[in-house]
Amino acid sequence: MRTLVVGAGAVGGFFGAHLVEAGRDVTFLVRERRAAALRADGLTVEKLDGTLHVEPTAVTKDEIDGPFDLVLLSVKSFALGQALDDVAPAVGPDTTIVPLLNGLQHIETLQRRFGADQVVGGLCFVATILVGDTIRQLSPLNTIMLGELDGPESPRIQAAHREIEGAGFEAVLSRNILQGLWEKWFILAAGGATTTLLGGDVGTIERVPFGRETALAIVAECAAVAAAAGHEPRPAMRARAEATLTEAGSDFTTSMFRDQQQGLEVESDQILGDLVRRGQTAGVSVPLLAAASAALEVYRAGRGA
Template identity: 45%
Template sequence: MRILIVGAGSTGGFFGARLAQAGRDVTFLVRPGRAAALRAHGLQIISPHGDFSIRPTLLCAEQLDQPFDLIILTVKAYALEQALEDIAPAVGPDTVILPVLNGFRHIDRIAARFGQHTVIGGVCKIIGSLDAQGRIVQGAKINEVFYGELDGRRSERLQRIDAALSNAGFTTRWSENITQDLWDKWLMLASLGCINSLMRGTVGEVASTEAGLTFANALIDEIARVAQASGHGPSQAYLDQTRSALTLKDSPQTSSMYRDLQAGQPIEAEQIVGDLLLRAQQANLSTPLLAAVNAHLSVYQQRLR
């Protein structure tokens, strides 16, 4: 299976490097600047599972001239539209696109651009970043990818994809309810990002104050109600697990959105927070805390522009 990884940052770079290390046919689609750095220094991974580096096969957008079997989209949500334009020459009649973006809006955008049959659902879990040398630094042992047909069926193409991605140095799971998996991750990610970004602190710093703990719990409840109104409410066990993780008084955890905000970088506010607020409004739900976070992040994004 010919695999195109779109992006070679902390997510695409890590999973793509593991696949290449395992002998899979992997090509990375990258920007010219990243291509030059990777050609000079290789794709280097610093990981609790062991450091390694590869000499990746690289293409820039103007070099794409034939279809791939599987395209794994790992870009930030705000870069999706340009990515879809870039990959168009690589999408053939049998190409499958596996996005591991946050939220749910990207599924609709990919389907509108290339057809519903082209896209499957994907969720990845990894804590990683690029350091000053352009190396991918994995901050914890977790490295998982879930995937599945959006209608839950066990298709032949998923069997081929599962075979291509399995046993490559990270955990994989074929999900029969990937839509719920996407919503569950959205609940966790949006709650974490909102808590960090509005309170400007780690999970532990927020939870260590009475007002912060009250805010965190109320925000989690608001987002869970949006998921429920959309037909994908979390199980009680998952909600309890999420609440427990995001109200630990000694937790140093922060979201990538908060770290990007602190660094003055673009953030995925519209896709992670704004889209949730829109769905709440469509369901006539009152979500004042979510609205406050959205306003806060909108001001930040306007300042960047």
């Protein structure tokens, strides 16, 4: 099976490097500068238990030689528009697209562009950052979950799962991938809204007046939107979110908060704005999520986004 990994950043580079190491037929679709770096220096992942270095095959959009069997789409949500044009020559009638983006907005976008039959559900749990051209792993999280959006397993999703399993990370085949997508969105939105709206790490938020109460109220708003959509987070997932965002002394922050602190682009509309709109359409009151979304849009306007 020919696999195209779109992006060789913190997410695509991490999982793609493991697939290369496991002997899979993997090509990375990247920009010219990243392609030159990969060809010259290879791809390095600083793992918690050692260093992984591979010599990957990298192409730019003009060098795609035809359809691939499997496309792992790992760009940031705000880069999806350009990625659609870049990846189009790699998508044929038998291509399976597994997006590893946050939220749900991207699925509808991909289905409109390539057809509902081309797109399956996918998500990942990984904590990595890109330092220069090197990927650094920050926690043991290393999971890809995939499944048909309508639930039942199919030959193509089983084939995709076989291709990525046994490659040094956890590969999970789900019969309810939409629930998984909503639960991950719930966690990302709760954490992102809490840390960016209140402007600090969890330990600081927890110890200031009304900090804990605000964090719990944001979790409740996120859960209410998911419930209105028919995907209420399981009790264990909600308890996990509440515990993580109210832990005394914790230095936990979110990638959205860290990106904002560094003056980088953030996935505010995909993670918060879309959730607010869905909540309002369903009649769910989400004042804290709306405030967090507005604050991030002000930030984006200030950086010229």
